[in-house]
Amino acid sequence: MLLEADDLNVRYGRNHAVRHVSLSVDEGEIVTVLGANGAGKSSLLKALQGTAGATADALRFRGQDISSRSAQKRVRSGLVMVPEGRQIFVSLTVHDNLLMGAYCRRDSDVAKDIEGVYERFPNLAQRRTMPASVLSGGEQQMLAISRALLARPVLMMLDEPSLGLSPILVNQLFELIVALNRDGLSILLVEQNTHKALQTASRGYVLELGRVVAEGTPDQLRAGEKLEAAYLGAG
Amino acid sequence: MLILQQLISGLMIGGIYVMVAVAFTLTIGMLNFLNFTIPALFMLSGMVAWGLTTVGVHWALALLGGVATATFASLIVERFTYRYMRVRYGDATEHALPLVSSLGFLIIFEHLVLVILGSDPQRFPTPFTSADFHLGKLIIGIPQLVSLVLALAIVWGLSIMLKRTRVGRALRSIAENPDAATLMGVSVNYIVPIVFVITGLMAGIAGMLFTLNYADINAYMGDNVAAKAIAGMVIGGLGNIWGAIAGGLIVGLTEVMAIHFFGADIVKIPIWGLLLLILLVRPSGLFGHTAIGKGKF
Numbered sequence: 442m443l444l445e446a447d448d449l450n451v452r453y454g455r456n457h458a459v460r461h462v463s464l465s466v467d468e469g470e471i472v473t474v475l476g477a478n479g480a481g482k483s484s485l486l487k488a489l490q491g492t493a494g495a496t497a498d499a500l501r502f503r504g505q506d507i508s509s510r511s512a513q514k515r516v517r518s519g520l521v522m523v524p525e526g527r528q529i530f531v532s533l534t535v536h537d538n539l540l541m542g543a544y545c546r547r548d549s550d551v552a553k554d555i556e557g558v559y560e561r562f563p564n565l566a567q568r569r570t571m572p573a574s575v576l577s578g579g580e581q582q583m584l585a586i587s588r589a590l591l592a593r594p595v596l597m598m599l600d601e602p603s604l605g606l607s608p609i610l611v612n613q614l615f616e617l618i619v620a621l622n623r624d625g626l627s628i629l630l631v632e633q634n635t636h637k638a639l640q641t642a643s644r645g646y647v648l649e650l651g652r653v654v655a656e657g658t659p660d661q662l663r664a665g666e667k668l669e670a671a672y673l674g675a676g
Numbered sequence: 677m678l679i680l681q682q683l684i685s686g687l688m689i690g691g692i693y694v695m696v697a698v699a700f701t702l703t704i705g706m707l708n709f710l711n712f713t714i715p716a717l718f719m720l721s722g723m724v725a726w727g728l729t730t731v732g733v734h735w736a737l738a739l740l741g742g743v744a745t746a747t748f749a750s751l752i753v754e755r756f757t758y759r760y761m762r763v764r765y766g767d768a769t770e771h772a773l774p775l776v777s778s779l780g781f782l783i784i785f786e787h788l789v790l791v792i793l794g795s796d797p798q799r800f801p802t803p804f805t806s807a808d809f810h811l812g813k814l815i816i817g818i819p820q821l822v823s824l825v826l827a828l829a830i831v832w833g834l835s836i837m838l839k840r841t842r843v844g845r846a847l848r849s850i851a852e853n854p855d856a857a858t859l860m861g862v863s864v865n866y867i868v869p870i871v872f873v874i875t876g877l878m879a880g881i882a883g884m885l886f887t888l889n890y891a892d893i894n895a896y897m898g899d900n901v902a903a904k905a906i907a908g909m910v911i912g913g914l915g916n917i918w919g920a921i922a923g924g925l926i927v928g929l930t931e932v933m934a935i936h937f938f939g940a941d942i943v944k945i946p947i948w949g950l951l952l953l954i955l956l957v958r959p960s961g962l963f964g965h966t967a968i969g970k971g972k973f
Contacts, residue, residue, distance in 0.1 A: 490859065492858055511863070512858050512859070512861075512865045513858070513861045516859070516860070521859075522859050524855070524859055528856040529847050529856075530848070530853060530856065532848065532851075533845065533849065533851050537845055537848075541845055541846075541857070541860045541862075544842070544845075544846065544860045545860070588860075592860070592861065637753065
């Protein structure tokens with residue numbers, strides 16, 4: 442297993458946001474986490490990344506215990522997140538945003554990798570010297586994903602990447618996710634767009650009030666009642 | 677001709693305000709925190725240097741010792757204001773407490789100096805008492821000129837550092853969005869002290885140049901300079917380095933012109949009047965373009 446969490450809990454004061462979650466992502470997989478607003482999906486990702494305090498019986502990434510590692514060290518070891526709302530640096534240029542993505546890298550391939558991003562996204566190339574605030578929503582999402590890619594992730598975690606995008610852009614986004622996965626990137630995808638997420642993923646978990654209430658293949662999840670109930674129940 | 681002479685003096689004292697204003701503006705732009713310890717850092721640099729000369733240290737070494745003390749003091753402030761709040765409450769910028777603690781440090785540092793070095797105004801044994809050159813009828817003090825050039829060069833170097841280096845990008849990304857910066861692998865606890873080191877160096881070097889050029893120093897020497905630097909920063913626009921440069925020089929010029937035309941007693945009225953006027957006409961300052969605390973560099 443690439444990523445393995447066993448009995449993971451996140452508490453904010455008296456709010457027990459993530460309860461006894463056990464979850465795994467295998468190499469080469471796209472795994473999705475579904476659930477209504479407030480189900481604990483974002484808290485789960487933050488706990489895995491190390492930016493939210495969590496307790497767990499076990500938290501392993503690439504075979505190593507990472508429970509006491511800082512977020513920075515987790516980034517360095519290849520666990521990289523694209524946060525909800527993209528959170529690109531709007532006051533920095535597009536190019537500086539990409540350089541920030543490569544912040545932890547010391548190798549000499551950064552410039553080459555950035556050129557690779559520009560080839561993939563000509564829109565970003567055209568605006569490389571402009572502040573990222575000039576980008577459209579879709580371009581900002583491309584920048585956010587590209588920025589994460591420059592950290593050379595082994596596992597990329599995406600938090601609601603389709604939020605606020607038009608249907609055409611959502612399709613492009615999921616095509617990109619599939620393409621990246623084919624190139625060998627493992628993906629943990631938190632989504633509200635259940636339909637698209639289940640189309641893309643090989644496995645999924647359904648979260649309700651912080652607990653995993655269902656898990657399995659997309660077919661199993663679609664067939665079960667938990668998925669619908671999770672959205673109706675908490676929504 | 678006399679006016680031109682005054683202009684030159686104004687620019688020279690303005691160079692010192694520029695450095696202190698940049699120290700203020702950097703902490704505001706990066707950390708959303710008005711660091712009231714800056715006047716104490718400025719003063720520590722001068723007074724510690726003077727104290728060292730009284731025990732026989734060479735003046736140049738003494739000045740370096742002063743700057744080092746200011747930088748070290750700035751790191752102490754970081755540890756017990758900003759970092760303490762962040763570790764304890766998960767956030768430092770939303771609270772007014774770092775500001776109040778920094779005010780506490782200002783008073784403690786000033787009174788430590790009072791207790792150890794005494795309350796009398798002192799004269800630093802500056803080696804350059806009459807190193808002037810004459811340009812026509814104008815008298816230009818070489819140390820002052822060097823100071824102005826040095827101050828502007830340091831600020832210029834700082835802005836290049838922020839713009840082009842890896843650390844500079846990390847600082848700007850923290851200024852805009854610390855959470856996202858963390859996701860890039862930036863360690864906030866490692867990068868934020870750099871802001872305080874820069875603050876200590878800027879205030880310390882400004883104190884050193886002031887001590888070297890004007891020689892008259894005391895435990896409260898920082899307050900007056902810092903008040904004018906804050907005025908300069910606000911006139912230029914909060915959080916904007918170029919605004920701090922322009923504002924600092926404008927305050928220096930306003931000061932000497934006011935003294936020239938109206939006398940020394942009145943000097944604070946035009947400076948703060950100008951500040952209030954600019955806030956009425958253009959609340960973001962001359963070069964500020966957004967609200968406080970968001971991406972200025």
